Amino acid sequence: MTACAVETAGPTEFTVTADGAYAARLALRGGTGDAWFPERWTLDGPEPYAVPLPLDQPEEPDTEVLPLTDGRVLVRRWVADRHDLSLLYPTGPGTGQLPVGTVRSPELTLLPPSPDGRRAYALSAGARSTTVWLVAGGAFGPERVAEVPGRCAGGVWLDRTGRILALDRETDGVVKAVAVDLARGGEVTPLLQITEESNDRLLLADPDSGLLLIRSDAPGHDRLGWGVLGSHRPVRFPECLLLADRAVTPFAVQPGQVLMPESCAVGLRIDGAAGSWVGVWRPAGRQLHEWPAPRGWLPGAGLWTREGVLRLPYATDAVPCGVASLRAPVDAPVDAPVSAAPPDEYRVMESAQSDRTESAEGEPSGAPRTPAMCRPVPLQQAPLTGRGAPG
Numbered sequence: 001m002t003a004c005a006v007e008t009a010g011p012t013e014f015t016v017t018a019d020g021a022y023a024a025r026l027a028l029r030g031g032t033g034d035a036w037f038p039e040r041w042t043l044d045g046p047e048p049y050a051v052p053l054p055l056d057q058p059e060e061p062d063t064e065v066l067p068l069t070d071g072r073v074l075v076r077r078w079v080a081d082r083h084d085l086s087l088l089y090p091t092g093p094g095t096g097q098l099p100v101g102t103v104r105s106p107e108l109t110l111l112p113p114s115p116d117g118r119r120a121y122a123l124s125a126g127a128r129s130t131t132v133w134l135v136a137g138g139a140f141g142p143e144r145v146a147e148v149p150g151r152c153a154g155g156v157w158l159d160r161t162g163r164i165l166a167l168d169r170e171t172d173g174v175v176k177a178v179a180v181d182l183a184r185g186g187e188v189t190p191l192l193q194i195t196e197e198s199n200d201r202l203l204l205a206d207p208d209s210g211l212l213l214i215r216s217d218a219p220g221h222d223r224l225g226w227g228v229l230g231s232h233r234p235v236r237f238p239e240c241l242l243l244a245d246r247a248v249t250p251f252a253v254q255p256g257q258v259l260m261p262e263s264c265a266v267g268l269r270i271d272g273a274a275g276s277w278v279g280v281w282r283p284a285g286r287q288l289h290e291w292p293a294p295r296g297w298l299p300g301a302g303l304w305t306r307e308g309v310l311r312l313p314y315a316t317d318a319v320p321c322g323v324a325s326l327r328a329p330v331d332a333p334v335d336a337p338v339s340a341a342p343p344d345e346y347r348v349m350e351s352a353q354s355d356r357t358e359s360a361e362g363e364p365s366g367a368p369r370t371p372a373m374c375r376p377v378p379l380q381q382a383p384l385t386g387r388g389a390p391g
Helices: none
Strands: 014-016 022-028 036-042 049-052 064-067 073-079 082-091 094-103 120-125 129-136 143-149 151-157 164-171 174-181 187-190 200-205 211-216 223-228 247-253 266-272 275-281 288-292 309-314 322-327
Touching: 014 064, 022 064, 036 073, 036 082, 073 129, 082 129, 094 129, 120 151, 129 151, 129 164, 143 164, 143 174, 151 200, 164 200, 200 247, 211 247, 275 309
Parallel strands: 174 200
Antiparallel strands: 014 022, 022 036, 036 049, 064 073, 073 082, 082 094, 120 129, 129 143, 151 164, 164 174, 174 187, 200 211, 211 223, 247 266, 266 275, 275 288, 309 322
């Protein structure tokens, strides 16, 4: 297929709230130069629109932004020897700023938006332990809510309340995903252990269905796989997601498929020498469908509706704030886009399924493809076997 090249110079992080109402990113003033400023997108109206939130001084490229469901945007900046945190909001022609506190730590990374949309968390990784901070939504500014042994990264929410957080923890040179209960002082529970020696990371999770997207080197090299939270069935590594000379990264899972993980559509970012484009895959379908990205797509950004429509934000000189929509295929790649929001670029293309399609016989149900994976222990100690937060 022909990929649509996507420019990735400068900050490209585009973060969407858990309910899909708002998003935020760093944008360039006037689209040129190096004057970065926060920008908030509103996505739940009849048409998307962006509100710039510039201050007197431009932001540094390493500034992080995180949208909240009340329309404010949390900003983390490195200033001197500390991390300054502020909330930005539009005030008529200007931008209001509310300082919320500072964290003195060499590292501080904002976690994905909390499911409740009112709080924001961050990770501070040290040599022997990692601190989880509540950096917005608390009563007295930033506060420590958990101390996790080991060096942690990532961050995926496993429930709808913002209580159970999955982190990729490195101990003795091996990375395993663990679940952290923030309501119990950071109680840590093993989440992924495919083999004792494998590096098992959690990339995405859907609390409704229990679907987990995993990256692991248990098959002998890094592979993208999937499992189900609380299930005793092994993690599976579909052949259709193993693409030569291309990187495949999941960025969104279809919500609302209660207890139906194999029916969830997954949005994938595919990166190759020709650029970045979009993939759609379902565990039950066992095939990967590929489309060119809309021109100006913010790579790796997007969200699903419950009805199975993938919404992809894009920004061009002509359309500084746009969203292209694509209905997920069910069994065969024959569907047309719901709205081809740039019509000349965003069209459906059938993918060549010859050497990448996973046949029904290729992966027996419930059994891994690799003989070495015959006794994995994935998810059996997961804390959310009932798909909800523990009482």
